[in-house]
Amino acid sequence: MSHPKHAVLVVEDGPSVRRLICEMLLQMGYEVLEAADGLDALAILDRHRSSIGLVLTDVVMPRMGGGELARRIGEMHPEIPILFMSGYPGEVLTRELGEFRGAYLQKPFTSPYLAEAVRHALETSGPAQSGRGIGQC
Numbered sequence: 001m002s003h004p005k006h007a008v009l010v011v012e013d014g015p016s017v018r019r020l021i022c023e024m025l026l027q028m029g030y031e032v033l034e035a036a037d038g039l040d041a042l043a044i045l046d047r048h049r050s051s052i053g054l055v056l057t058d059v060v061m062p063r064m065g066g067g068e069l070a071r072r073i074g075e076m077h078p079e080i081p082i083l084f085m086s087g088y089p090g091e092v093l094t095r096e097l098g099e100f101r102g103a104y105l106q107k108p109f110t111s112p113y114l115a116e117a118v119r120h121a122l123e124t125s126g127p128a129q130s131g132r133g134i135g136q137c
Helices: 015-027 038-051 066-076 090-097 111-123
Strands: 007-011 032-035 052-058 082-086 103-106
Touching (some): 007 038, 015 032, 015 111, 038 066, 052 111, 082 111, 103 111
Parallel strands (some): 052 082, 082 103
């Protein structure tokens, strides 16, 4: 099944993890773009904005992490929903994300769980807002 205008931008600094997540999403029928960190993601957003329906981002990354990326996306493209993922415990997420909250996937996750989280994020698309709790989708 194809998901037009619902390309998922996967932002993950681990090449093997990024490749695995992209493969899962491709098998679900999504168009996938990928970035190694927040700075790469912003450049891709500038080039492909009209086709990106969701940003799936790791929280802790070099150069620019998920929290700063989410803040920048919120300023430039507030209509794009953000789905966070991390293998770190909650206190690290609180520190990294600051006041920004959104939907969250705990790594590692299964393909069905990823599918449900992405579907839910796209169906309820709209910007994640300050004050929303971090939690499982």
